[in-house]
Amino acid sequence: AxxxxxxxxxxxxxxxxxxxxxxxxxxxxxxxxxxxxxxxxxxxxxxxxxxxxxxxxxxxxxxxxxxxxxxxxxxxxxxxxxxxxxxxxxxxxxxxxxxxxxxxxxxxxxxxxxxxxxxxxxxxxxxxxxxxxSSTCLENAKILKEQNEQLLKDLKTSKINVITYKTGLESVEARLLVYKKNESIYKEDIKLLKREIHLREVAITELRRKLELAQKQKDKIQLTVENFENSSKNLSKLVDCQIIDKCKTGLGYNVVPPPYTENFLPPKPNLSGLE
Known part of the structure; x- marks a missing residue:
């Protein structure tokens, strides 16, 4: 067109x-x-x-x-x-x-x-x-006046909100500064704790090594004691086998000598003949 x-x-x-x-x-x-x-x-x-x-x-x-x-x-x-x-x-x-x-x-x-x-x-x-x-001019001016007054009210409210936001922002920034300082302190504490944990892990490793060594020594000593006990028992059995029968004790009987085969004469009054 x-x-x-x-x-x-x-x-x-x-x-x-x-x-x-x-x-x-x-x-x-x-x-x-x-x-x-x-x-x-x-x-x-x-x-x-x-x-x-x-x-x-x-x-x-x-x-x-x-x-x-x-x-x-x-x-x-x-x-x-x-x-x-x-x-x-x-x-x-x-x-x-x-x-x-x-x-x-x-x-x-x-x-x-x-x-x-x-x-x-x-x-x-x-x-x-x-x-x-004109009446249109007056009506439009009246409307614009009301709008202007409302805008002024909104502006005051906005200014109050801005002040509130700034105050809140300052508070947040102050807290953030404190958190940053605390963060550096916490980092140092964490480093110290990590170092302490490392030292403790080293100590625990050393103690475990000593414990294993002691356990091995204990097992070795235990084996020696058991061998000694076995040897002692074998020795006791060997000694028991070498004891003569009349010296056996604790078996519940003694050997009785055989009876006399000679004639028995009563002793004399002077007890002669007992030799």
């Missing part, structure tokens, strides 16, 4: 560009048209100029838009008010509107562009009741 609309040779394009420039120069705002629609028409015209490589500065667009709004809504007395932003460094004229910065409205887009009637010298930001200001 764009190619069809702006197609043609160089002469045709030049004619179209001149026509768009003339429309831009003769751009007007209608009192029955809301600000958003007026701004949209201007933006569409700027877009068409860009297509034809005809650039227009944003500052010029902003000033033209403000002038056309003033022509519609402000028929009489005018005064100049300096705009704070560098993009609108020139003075703009308005009636009943003092000290309002329009630059952010152009940056945010047509949906946020609304005429506000705040007094720059009033701390309470009261809404102007000039008879020349």
């Amino acid at each position: 764009v190619e069809k609309m702006f197609g043609g040779n160089a002469a045709t394009k030049k004619t179209q560009r001149n026509l768009l420039k003339q429309q831009y120069e003769n751009f007007t705002a209608s009192s029955s048209e809301v600000f958003d629609l007026t701004f949209d028409r201007l933006q569409k015209l700027i877009s068409q100029l860009d297509i034809h490589s005809e650039s227009v500065s944003q500052e010029d667009v902003n000033q033209k838009f403000l002038r056309k709004l003033q022509e519609v809504n402000i028929p009489s007395t005018r005064r100049t008010v300096p705009v704070e932003t560098p993009a609108l460094a020139d003075l703009i004229s308005c009636d009943g509107l003092s000290g309002y910065d329009w630059s952010d409205q152009f940056e945010d887009g047509p949906t946020n562009f609304t005429l506000m009637a705040y007094s720059s010298t009033s701390s309470s930001s009261t809404v102007s009741t000039d008879s020349n200001c």
